[in-house]
Amino acid sequence: MSLLEVTGLRTEIDTAQGRICPVDGVSLAVRAGETLGVVGESGSGKTMTGMSIMRLLPPGGSITGGSIRLDGRELTELDESVMRTVRGSELAMIFQDPMTSLNPVRTIGSQLREAYRIHVDSSRAAATARATEVLGLVGMPRPRERLDDYPHQLSGGMRQRVMIALGLMCDPKLLIADEPTTALDVSIQAQILTLIDDLKSQLSMGVLLITHDMGVIAEYADRVAVMYGGQVVEQSGVQELFERPRHRYTQALLAAMPTLELDRNAELATIPGSPPKLLDLAPGCRFAPRCAFAQDDCRSADPSLIGGDHLHACFHPADGRTQAADVVVGVREAAEPRGSDSLVQLFDVHKRFGVRSRRPFAPSRAVQAVSGVTLTIAAGETLGIVGESGCGKTTLGRMLVGLERPTSGSVSFDGRDLSAQSRTGFRRRRRDLQMMFQDSAAALDPRMTVAALIAEPLVAQGIGTRRERRRTVAELLAAVGLPPEAAERYPHEFSGGQRQRIAMARALALRPKVIVADEPVSALDVSVQAQILNLMRSLQDRYGQTYVVISHDLSLLKYLADRIGVMYLGRLVELGAGEDVYSAPRHPYTAGLIKAIPVPESAKNREAAARSTGLGGELPSAIDPPSGCHFRTRCPLATERCATEVPILKPSDGLHAVACHHPLTTHVLTPVR
Known part of the structure; x- marks a missing residue:
């Protein structure tokens, strides 16, 4: 018997543009001790399905049809007071953005205690003990200390x-995890998902895992439902889906993911067009406008789910994972050799x-954010x-563009020390150094039009007349693939991928020589991610950009970067060509990161694949890091020398540079995927 049974669920929302239906006839089931993955692009209805199950709909939203049964009880018939007792005790949800869910003026401990005492009659001391226990379960360093912290004092990974x-x-029966690891690095992602997986087995808890990451689905889900346009278009076991995807949309999602085997000279596959807006929909298959295989019947009738154990809603299903005809795939022209001239130097x-x-009166302490990094960027x-x-x-990255000044050492651009320049001279240099921030929505002023946002750097630097700035804005919008009419709209009117394009156009306004991109695609769907990465590559070929790309996604960096630097607790521990770092990692930390990458492949090897990150132990504090090699407390190769002597970053055995007393050798690396 299923723990959760959703049948024909239909949710409608009244908006200023009209009535939309983000969940249209969704049926799915989750058994106790099982993980059902729900995957699809933004706007496909994944999150709204989870919110409908929780009955936490936005204003104007209502469930207009279907059934939601949790452990045999119909949730759609419960009044709100009873539903409040169900949420948290039997049914819980992990939201994507912790900063919008955590109260910024209350400590972590008070919020955890409140969640416990609402459902369990307990003392404050018992609630504190439970909060400490659960924080320890989720791998929070020094959990008892964290109870007195506020959300802004924690990193993104800790907040999640x-x-x-x-x-x-409260040990819920069903946990709905909505993109729980989107912005986390691969090691923490693996720890969090493995934790949820272990708790699922221990507590016989069902998990509804909502994500856009097919690699996460491959390793952590038992079954998967693919959603598009508010409907489930394919549903099957994970192994079956990855080996024999039937719906053309599923094929396109699989093809769009960057993998470690991808040729850097090949463009990432993309899905043309964008998802439907779910308002005044035309008859027919909702994927038809973007599908290369669409025929007349696809445009006149809506296909139903068929297929027994492997359900799919497609009139012309695929018979295997052939990618070339399903998505737009290009071959990038071989780029000119990169310049060898040193442009940026950190010493x-x-x-x-x-x-x-x-x-009170205790000695002050300091976080060692960056410790002795020496680096040259061509x-x-x-x-x-x-x-x-x-x-x-x-x-x-912030020091590279002058947003932070180093405590010691120097950052030079084009042969000149940035910190030694006058304010006026530094301002001129800032034209050549720009930054793309991780959260484009927070980085773009919501009160300014797109035209004003893109032109603002030109205004600040006193460049051009109004007419010249308007012409520059139009050129930049065309360069990043946005229509001219986008200039008069506001950031909130665009999707995440479109906002990132706006941020890129703004960064390019001054024709900078260096762009530092901080997690530029971490929160985007794989299809949109592929479009942005292709765009970055094409702009680099056109304008000769120098990029510094900060990311926790190693597959992305292997595809995008010429060289890769690996950092651990403020130190650069490995530096080399992207292909070399992945094919022959020299530092044990790098090998552990690679091992933690979720692989979007067939599930047939899931039992053989190690789910361990290879990074045991707790991440040390940056306030009081370990002596010697900072990684030694988590390293299986650590010796007494590692505790007393700081390793120096230098080439090892004629290979790329590594800061390790015991660098890995080729035969040790064989199991690393």
Whole structure:
């Protein structure tokens, strides 16, 4: 018997543009101890399906049809007071963005205690003990200390762990995880998903895992439902779906993912067009306008789910994973050799941030965000920086563009030390150094039109007349693939992928020589992600851009970057050509990161694939890092030398540079995928 049974669910929402139906006839089931993955692009109805099950719909939203049964009880018939007792105790949801779900003026401990005491009659001490226990379960470093922290004092990964702890406080029967690891690095992602997987088995808990990452689905889901346009278009076991996808949309999603085997000279496959807006829909298959195989019957009738154990709603299903005809695939022209001229130099750069002590009159402490990084970036190259949350990647990027000044050491651009220049001279240099931030929605002023946002750097630098700026805005919109009419619209009127294009156009306005892109596609669907990555490559070929791409996605960096630097607790521990770093990682930390990458392949090898990240132990504090090699507390190869002597980043055995006393050798690397 299924723990959750959803049958013919239909949800409608009244909007200013009209009545839309984001969930249209969805049927799915989750058994106890099972993970059902729900995958699809933004706007496909994944999250709204989860919110409908929770009965947490936005204003104007209502369930207009279908059934939701949890452990035999019909949820659609419960009044709101009873439903409140169900949420949290029997049914819990982990939301995608923890900062919109956590109260910024309350401590983590108070929010966890509240979630527990609402449903369990307990004392404050018992609630505190439970909160500490659950924070420990989700891998929070020093859980007892974290109870007194506020959300803004935690990294993104730690905030997501708090969200998961909130969902698990009362041991729910069903956990709905809505993109729980989207913005997390691969090692923490693997830890979180493995944790949910283990708890699912221990507690016989059902899990509805909503994600756009097919690699996560391949490794952590038992069955999968693919959604498009508010409908389930394919549903089967994971192995069956990856080996024999039937719906053309499923094939396109699989083809659009960057993998470690992808040729860097090949463009990523993309899905033309965009998902339907679910308003005044034309008859027929909702994927037909984007499908290369659509025929007349696809445009006149809506296909139903058929196929027994492998359901699919397609009049012309595929018979295997043939990709070429399903999606737009291009071959990138071989780029000109990258320039060897040194453009940016970092020499022994350190960055420390002061931290106020919790105890009065206690000595001040400092977070060692970046410790002794020396690096050279050549003109026209793409350098990738990868590492776990808190390793110093973003701080390093901010110092590269002058948003942070190093505590010691120097950052030079084109032969001139940025910190030594006058304010006027530094402002002129800033024209050549621009940054794309991770959250484009937060980085773009919602009160300004797109034209004003893109032109703002030109205005700030006093470049051009109004007519020249308008012409530049039009050229940049065309360069990033947006229509001219986008200029008069506001950021909130665009999708995530379109906002990232706007952010890129803004970064290009001053024709900078260096763009630092901080997690540019971490929260985007795989199809939109492919479009942005192709765009970045094409703009680099056109304008000769130098990119520094900060990411936790190693597959992305292998495809995009010429060289990759791996950071751990403020130090650069490995640096080399992208292909070399992946085919022969020299540092144990790099090997562990590669091992943690979820692979979007057939599930037949899931039992053989190691789910362990290879990164045991707890991430040390950047306030009091380990002596010697910072990674030694988690390294299986650590010796006494590692505790007393700091390893220096240098070439090893004629190969790329590594900061390790015991670098890995080729025969050790064979199991690393």
